[in-house]
Amino acid sequence: MLTWVADVVLAVVLTALEVTALVLLWFLRGIKQWASGGKPVAGSGVRLWLVLTAGPAGLAGAGYGAVRAGLPATAVAQTLVAVPLTGVLALGLGTECSRWAARTFRRHRAGRRHRHAKG
Template sequence: MLNMLVWVADLVSAALLTALEVAALTAFWFTEGLKQWAAEGARPPRATARFFLVLTVGPAGLAVVGYSFYRAGLPVACGSQAMLAAVLTLLLVLGGGTECTRWILRRSERRRLVRECRSK
């Protein structure tokens, strides 16, 4: 009976925490999108920094929570936290790659324009 209660607590905590984390991330993206819409498509000045902060602190926090669940003997909750941490880390890598690509393209465009101005 006690073993069954542990499994129920494990499943409920995994589902509840996963739902709360997804809701928080969705709310963050919604507010960032609303700020971008209010700026008429232009990106707000600190949007990229906030994005990277959330996607850096998020997986670290999930790893700590997952380890705590592991130590408490709740493997399903630990697994759900590990999967969410992996998804957030993947989003961080993809977002970082996109920002690096944008930076490289802007820099090469500026250098091209400078070369054109100097050659005239």
């Protein structure tokens, strides 16, 4: 009985800390962007990608450690937090890849038009 109580308390505490840290990161990032007049803040995108990449990996490691320690509720809680973070990471990477492809396509088309106009 005591191990289940400790397991549930650990799951709740870890999940609350992780969610609080992520909300705080996004809030501070929003404040910095608001202070800069809506312009992107240098380096903030890299920090966000680092958090979104290291977050699910760390949660997976914590979940694996919880399973090895015999704490199933903590492992499930870590997995349930890791899944949406991985989804946000996948959506963000898909958006960045599509932006990169669109920029490359525009540059290629502009170069082709420039060559046709000269020749």
